[in-house]
Amino acid sequence: MxxxxxxxxxxxxxxxxxxxxxxxxxxxxxxxxAPWSQGTDLEWLQxxxxxxxxxxDWRTQEQRLGEFAQFRMEIDGVQIHFVHARxxxxxxxxxxxxxxxxxxxxxxxxxxxxxxxxVRHGIDGPAFDLVIPSLPGYGFSERPRHAVNYRTxxxxxxxxxxxLEYERYGSGGGDFGAGVATLMALDRPDSILGIHLxxxxxxxxxxxxxxxxxxxxxxxIGTSDLxxxxxxxxxxxxxxxxxxxxxxxxDSPAGLAAWIAEKWRSWSDCHGDLEGRxxxxxxxxxxxxxxxxxxxxxxxxxxxxxRWHGIALGPQDFVRSPTAIANxxxxxxxxxxxxxxxAERLYNIQRWTPMERGGHFAPIxxxxxxxxxxxxxxxxxx
Amino acid sequence: MTVQxxxxxxxxAAVEDLRRRLVRTRWPDQIPGSHWDYGVSLDYLKEICAYWxxxxxxxxxxxxxxxxxxxxxxSPIARGVGxxxxxxxxxxxxxxxxxxxxxxxxxxxxxPKVIPMLADPxxxxxxxxxxxxxxxxxxPGFGFSDRPTESGVDTFRxxxxxMELMKELGYQRxxxxxxxxxxxxxxxxxxxxxERVIGxxxxxxxxxKPYLEAGTLLSEVEQAFLNEAVRWCExxxxxxxxxxxxxxxxxx
Numbered sequence: 001m002x003x004x005x006x007x008x009x010x011x012x013x014x015x016x017x018x019x020x021x022x023x024x025x026x027x028x029x030x031x032x033x034a035p036w037s038q039g040t041d042l043e044w045l046q047x048x049x050x051x052x053x054x055x056x057d058w059r060t061q062e063q064r065l066g067e068f069a070q071f072r073m074e075i076d077g078v079q080i081h082f083v084h085a086r087x088x089x090x091x092x093x094x095x096x097x098x099x100x101x102x103x104x105x106x107x108x109x110x111x112x113x114x115x116x117x118x119v120r121h122g123i124d125g126p127a128f129d130l131v132i133p134s135l136p137g138y139g140f141s142e143r144p145r146h147a148v149n150y151r152t153x154x155x156x157x158x159x160x161x162x163x164l165e166y167e168r169y170g171s172g173g174g175d176f177g178a179g180v181a182t183l184m185a186l187d188r189p190d191s192i193l194g195i196h197l198x199x200x201x202x203x204x205x206x207x208x209x210x211x212x213x214x215x216x217x218x219x220x221i222g223t224s225d226l227x228x229x230x231x232x233x234x235x236x237x238x239x240x241x242x243x244x245x246x247x248x249x250x251d252s253p254a255g256l257a258a259w260i261a262e263k264w265r266s267w268s269d270c271h272g273d274l275e276g277r278x279x280x281x282x283x284x285x286x287x288x289x290x291x292x293x294x295x296x297x298x299x300x301x302x303x304x305x306x307r308w309h310g311i312a313l314g315p316q317d318f319v320r321s322p323t324a325i326a327n328x329x330x331x332x333x334x335x336x337x338x339x340x341x342x343a344e345r346l347y348n349i350q351r352w353t354p355m356e357r358g359g360h361f362a363p364i365x366x367x368x369x370x371x372x373x374x375x376x377x378x379x380x381x382x
Numbered sequence: 383m384t385v386q387x388x389x390x391x392x393x394x395a396a397v398e399d400l401r402r403r404l405v406r407t408r409w410p411d412q413i414p415g416s417h418w419d420y421g422v423s424l425d426y427l428k429e430i431c432a433y434w435x436x437x438x439x440x441x442x443x444x445x446x447x448x449x450x451x452x453x454x455x456x457s458p459i460a461r462g463v464g465x466x467x468x469x470x471x472x473x474x475x476x477x478x479x480x481x482x483x484x485x486x487x488x489x490x491x492x493x494p495k496v497i498p499m500l501a502d503p504x505x506x507x508x509x510x511x512x513x514x515x516x517x518x519x520x521x522p523g524f525g526f527s528d529r530p531t532e533s534g535v536d537t538f539r540x541x542x543x544x545m546e547l548m549k550e551l552g553y554q555r556x557x558x559x560x561x562x563x564x565x566x567x568x569x570x571x572x573x574x575x576x577e578r579v580i581g582x583x584x585x586x587x588x589x590x591k592p593y594l595e596a597g598t599l600l601s602e603v604e605q606a607f608l609n610e611a612v613r614w615c616e617x618x619x620x621x622x623x624x625x626x627x628x629x630x631x632x633x634x
Contacts, residue, residue, distance in 0.1 A: 032530065242421060245421065246410040247422065297412075301413075301420065
């Protein structure tokens with residue numbers, strides 16, 4: 001297992017080309033109707049693009065990223081990038097935190113100071129050794145040539161953690177990261193202290209032999225179905241023709257920004273004002289990361305691979321590891337709030353925290369609330 | 383004048399800009415050996431884009447298009463949206479007016495091969511008695527038709543617009559043909575204007591699901607068709623299958 005230090009350093013030429021492309025954007029018409037009603041608003045995007053080309057300073061962001069110790073580990077011939085932040089003053093609880101789509105390891109960086117040195121930030125609880133990887137095919141991680149599903153990633157993460165000499169560890173995440181954490185606990189319960197999730201990525205088995213749905217569960221499924229009908233277009237295309245979409249979005253910064261920013265706006269607790277919730281410089285750091293690494297296409301293969309080469313949960317699948325769910329349900333486009341009994345079908349729920357604020361991107365939106373919940377949960381396990 | 387002669391414009395600058403963009407294409411990677419599994423094949427797309435950049439002659443295509451008589455039509459019902467159309471009068475004693483409607487992702491360019499066969503059957507070994515006056519519009523927001531700036535330009539409004547256009551051209555009665563969105567528009571022409579529509583012809587099954595009384599039994603082949611359609615939607619990503627037309631519109 002080779003581990004090498006990694007430093008983010010993007011070639012000047014790539015950044016210059018990015019600026020040229022932004023300035024050369026060929027804009028479509030403004031859509032009829034209310035702003036955002038047919039997708040990312042033209043004026044908003046033009047404004048963001050102007051800032052991206054003329055004011056956003058990637059080098060400043062790069063310098064900030066350089067403050068986090070980063071590495072690449074070769075696992076099965078694939079380079080996996082990760083941040084490794086050890087607890088201040090000794091060994092902490094090992095915890096691997098996994099992001100989802102359309103996000104990156106960047107999403108979890110606000111938790112690094114809070115969880116490696118909680119006392120200093122007024123957080124009760126133990127300190128952690130954090131491992132924050134980039135999913136295969138995202139950012140600076142390579143993607144294997146074969147299909148990659150939650151289970152594939154969970155196996156890679158186990159190799160990563162044992163490679164770092166962590167035998168038992170916690171796992172946390174949201175979106176795809178929640179799916180990965182779940183599979184880590186299902187497949188290797190002996191290695192897992194507990195898992196902490198901020199979204200319910202996987203639907204439990206509700207087929208023959210399962211308990212009848214409660215009224216709250218039925219209501220949740222109803223809301224969720226409506227959400228998929230009105231908001232699910234991205235998944236339909238990403239799970240069937242990711243490559244075709246990739247040609248467009250790998251070639252156009254404006255296209256990439258429109259596609260990704262719209263999801264951050266819909267899924268965060270922003271009331272329609274994305275930049276009131278997610279700082280512009282963070283958003284552009286994320287977009288620049290997708291752009292310079294050319295990983296949009298490989299990132300959306302997750303949707304294809306999990307759909308056609310995925311795993312199906314059956315009645316026998318139950319996560320016995322202690323599980324905490326910080327239920328962040330205040331998305332701008334409300335997806336529904338799962339009731340506890342829904343989660344209990346699949347998980348051994350030991351901690352259930354309904355969050356008053358915060359949507360899909362909890363580590364960016366509500367880092368302190370999330371860090372407190374993680375610390376309190378793992379404190380209860382040791 | 384609500385109907386004006388139109389020639390497809392050629393712009394050297396637009397062609398140059400297109401070439402520059404093709405030259406600068408930033409290609410994604412592809413899973414080696416995956417061909418078309420995840421979407422368009424990288425090798426195929428690179429090849430077609432190289433041809434587009436180096437060999438394809440847009441100017442010549444524009445010249446070919448200009449062999450057809452083209453016009454633009456504006457009317458209040460379109461709220462300022464100009465409609466481009468090809469109009470070839472039939473070479474025969476009693477040509478039937480026929481409006482051909484394309485769909486997505488198509489354009490009026492789907493029709494050039496059939497236009498002479500329909501308008502001038504004698505030139506293709508047919509009979510002059512079978513000639514049509516052929517009208518091929520570009521749907522609003524497609525090709526040389528204007529792009530609507532307000533919501534609500536749906537197939538219902540487009541069908542009304544087609545009726546207006548045909549009246550403007552002096553036709554009280556007409557035949558209609560289409561596929562994809564064109565089949566949708568063509569259905570509505572037949573549905574709302576039976577007195578003016580001679581007949582309708584489809585090359586794809588229109589998107590409307592017929593009204594079925596509760597308890598209606600489907601035939602085996604109908605059920606097989608629906609099952610196949612559901613499988614197709616699943617595989618190709620469509621999330622909505624068959625829009626239900628308002629119940630009252632499709633009662634028996």
